[in-house]
Structures are given as C-alpha cells and as structure tokens.
Amino acid sequence: MRDRWRRTLDLTVVLMLSALFTAALLYATLEVPRFLNSILIKVYPDWGLHFEMEKMRETIELLRPFGYAAFISVIALIIAGFVLGRTKISTFASLGLYLPVFGHFALSMFLLAGIGVLRALWLPILDISPNLLRLGDIVYTLYIASAPLIEFIMRLSGATPSFIDVGTTFSIMVMLMGLVIFFLGTVTWFYGKVRGYRIIDFWIYSLSRHPQYLGFILWSYGLLILAMVTPSPRGGYMAPPSLLWLISTLTAVGSALHEENQLIKSYGEEYLKYRGRVSFMMPLPEGLKRLLTAPVRLLLGKEMPERGREIALVLTLYGLILISPSIPLILT
Structure with a gap:
C-alpha cells in the first residue's frame, strides 16, 4: 500500500513539473x-525598409564567410557524430x-536583419537556390490534412x-504536445x-x-508550421526550411536507431522483448507501421537496421523518398 501511494505521489509530482516546464518552454519558444x-535589430538593422541595397549587399558579404564556415562545421559534426558513434552530437548539430x-x-524585409542574422548559416543553400529549402515540403501533409478539422472546431x-489563425492554433498545439512528451520522457528516464x-x-x-x-x-514541426503561416513583409518572404526540418528529423531518428543498437x-x-511490445516513436496501427517500414524490409530484408552503415543507408x-515529390518545385 505504501509503495502504491509513493508511486502515485511520484506520478503527481512528475505531471505537475511537466505542466510547469512545458508552459515555460512554450513561452520561451514564442517570446525569447x-x-x-x-x-540584434540594433546591430543588424532592416536595411530593406528603405531599400538600402548597398547596405544589404555589404552585410551579406560580411557575414557570408561566417555562414559558410558555420554550415560546413555543422554538416561535419552531423557526419562525425554518426561515424564516431556519438549520435547526440549529430542531433545537436542538426538542431543548430x-x-x-x-x-x-x-x-x-532583409533576410539577415535582427534575429534573421542566424540565417547566415543558410547562405550556402540560398546562394544555390532558395527553393532548395522547399525540398521537404511533403512534410506539410500532416498539417494540410489536419487544418480542416481545426478550422471546423x-x-x-x-x-x-x-x-x-488555423496554422497558429495547430502549431501551438503540436509544440505544446511535443514539449509535454519531451519532459515526461526526461523525467521518467531520470x-x-x-x-x-x-x-x-x-x-x-510504455508507449514510446x-x-x-x-x-x-x-x-520543431510546430515551429515549422508557425514559420509557414507567419506573414512576411513585402519583399521579405523566404520559404520555411522544410528540407532542414526533414534533415533534423532524420538525424534524430538515426540517433534513436543507434541508441537501440547499443541497448x-x-x-x-531483455531489450528485444521491450522493443517487440512498444512502438519506436508513437503507437501506430499495424498496417500503417508495416507500410512505413516497407522500404527498410525491401532494402535490408529485415525490420530494423542493426549497424551504422545500415542506418546510414536507411x-x-x-530522405530521397521524401524529397522526391518536391524536386519539381526547384526546377520551375
């Protein structure tokens, strides 16, 4: 009896902390x-307000070397993390x-104004084509399918x-859900x-x-949708980085697969039995699960990759499957 009350108390504390932590992180996501x-706007002004083209060019040229260096470093860290088996490095790098x-x-109106200066990291991509950021646009499918229901409600x-309004509501709901799950997972693990x-x-x-x-x-998906529906000033539009969200997500999945092999x-x-009864990320109908994992079975002849090279191949x-529908977007 005493142990049951202790567990109930522990769970209550976890839920309360989860609520506080989630509210704080959601506030930070929106306000920080x-x-x-x-x-930053005082350091990197919006030169686009008065069409100061020369100032914009100067700022871009000033930041371009730093952007390229940062981009190369991040990509190198993502690759090195997988090669060295330190996949958390890869995950943090992909977040960056x-x-x-x-x-x-x-x-x-100027892409590097204010906090937009962070987008200097994307200059190697933007210099090729801004449309490359849209190569992951298939990920909007979930939002497009959910939007009518949210609007109806x-x-x-x-x-x-x-x-x-619909996009903002959806994004906040998804971000809130993500933060709750993240915190519950962290507290449960500790x-x-x-x-x-x-x-x-x-x-x-027991669920994930x-x-x-x-x-x-x-x-991060909620953040992507929020970026998509946030109105841009005239001349300041930039496609949300669906490709980079896709890369970040695949990196996180790869990290999880690597951790499973270590476990x-x-x-x-003991762990194989646990893996057999609990879903990888979220509970899904068996038919949908088999459909989503079909490429793995076709490529490897088994349900899950077991070595680093297999994870990289998967x-x-x-990645190729998911970006292929968006390739026509960058060719137009």
Missing part, C-alpha cells in the same frame, strides 16, 4: 526570439542547422478563423535510473521507446 530580435528558422519571426466556437531500473519501460516509455526524440520532432548490446534479449533512402 522576440527579445533577441529587439537586441534548423534553429535559424526563428529568423522568420523577425518580420523584416474553431468555427463551432463561434470564431471565423483565417489561414493564419526517475527510472534513480530507482535502479535496467530498462525504462513504464509511464510514457524514444519519447524525447518524439517530443523534439513534434516541437541491444547491453541488455540483449536514412538516405527515406
């Missing part, structure tokens, strides 16, 4: 970029590649939602380690083997 922009998305909220409440569990298989880990990665993916080496059959295959 505005604060940083108010500071994606974070300049906050520049979309600067609401400036909003209309039931008496609102007359615009495209921006609690399990403190209590001496060999394999964390309770609470949220990698809740932290799932939470990150959802949070199998450490715990053997990620490359899925």
Whole structure:
C-alpha cells in the first residue's frame, strides 16, 4: 500500500513539473526570439525598409564567410557524430542547422536583419537556390490534412478563423504536445535510473521507446508550421526550411536507431522483448507501421537496421523518398 501511494505521489509530482516546464518552454519558444530580435535589430538593422541595397549587399558579404564556415562545421559534426558513434552530437548539430528558422519571426524585409542574422548559416543553400529549402515540403501533409478539422472546431466556437489563425492554433498545439512528451520522457528516464531500473519501460516509455526524440520532432514541426503561416513583409518572404526540418528529423531518428543498437548490446534479449511490445516513436496501427517500414524490409530484408552503415543507408533512402515529390518545385 505504501509503495502504491509513493508511486502515485511520484506520478503527481512528475505531471505537475511537466505542466510547469512545458508552459515555460512554450513561452520561451514564442517570446525569447522576440527579445533577441529587439537586441540584434540594433546591430543588424532592416536595411530593406528603405531599400538600402548597398547596405544589404555589404552585410551579406560580411557575414557570408561566417555562414559558410558555420554550415560546413555543422554538416561535419552531423557526419562525425554518426561515424564516431556519438549520435547526440549529430542531433545537436542538426538542431543548430534548423534553429535559424526563428529568423522568420523577425518580420523584416532583409533576410539577415535582427534575429534573421542566424540565417547566415543558410547562405550556402540560398546562394544555390532558395527553393532548395522547399525540398521537404511533403512534410506539410500532416498539417494540410489536419487544418480542416481545426478550422471546423474553431468555427463551432463561434470564431471565423483565417489561414493564419488555423496554422497558429495547430502549431501551438503540436509544440505544446511535443514539449509535454519531451519532459515526461526526461523525467521518467531520470526517475527510472534513480530507482535502479535496467530498462525504462513504464509511464510514457510504455508507449514510446524514444519519447524525447518524439517530443523534439513534434516541437520543431510546430515551429515549422508557425514559420509557414507567419506573414512576411513585402519583399521579405523566404520559404520555411522544410528540407532542414526533414534533415533534423532524420538525424534524430538515426540517433534513436543507434541508441537501440547499443541497448541491444547491453541488455540483449531483455531489450528485444521491450522493443517487440512498444512502438519506436508513437503507437501506430499495424498496417500503417508495416507500410512505413516497407522500404527498410525491401532494402535490408529485415525490420530494423542493426549497424551504422545500415542506418546510414536507411536514412538516405527515406530522405530521397521524401524529397522526391518536391524536386519539381526547384526546377520551375
């Protein structure tokens, strides 16, 4: 009885902390970029307001070497993390590649104004073609499919939602969900380690083997949708970086797959049994799960990649499959 009450108390504390942490992170996601922009705009003004083309060119040329160096460093870290088996390095590096998305909220006519200066990291891509950022546009499918339902629910409440209203509501919901899952995963993991569990298989880990990665993916997806629906000043439009979100997500998936292989080496059959009964990222119908993993079976002849080279092949295959529908966009 005492142990049951202890577990109930532990779960209550976890849920309360989760709510506080989630609210704080969501607030930070929305407000910290505005604060940083108010500071950085004094250093990197919006030269586009008065069409100061020479100033814009000077700023771009000044930042281009730093942008190229940062881009090469980030890509090198992503690759090195997988090669060395330190995939968390790859995940953090891919996050760095994606974070300049906050520049979309600067609401400036010059792409490097204010917090938009982070987009200097993307200059190697933009110098080739800004449309390259759209190579991952297939990822908007989930939002496009969900938007009518969200609009319908909003209309039931008496609102007359615009495209921006629907997108903002969707993005905040997804970011909130991602932050909750991330925090629950983190707290569950720490609690399990403190209590001496060999394999964390309770609470949220009974539904997802990698809740932290799932939470990150959802949070970053909500951020992508928010960037997509945020209005841009005239002349300041830049396509949201769906390709970079896709790269970041595939990197996170690769990190999770690598961690699984390490856990199998450490715990053997015990972890294999856990893997057999709990979903990789989120619970899915068996038919949909088999459809999504079909490329793995076709490529490797088995359900999951087991070595670093196999993980790299699988990620490359899925990346090519996902960007192929968007290739016509950059050819037009």
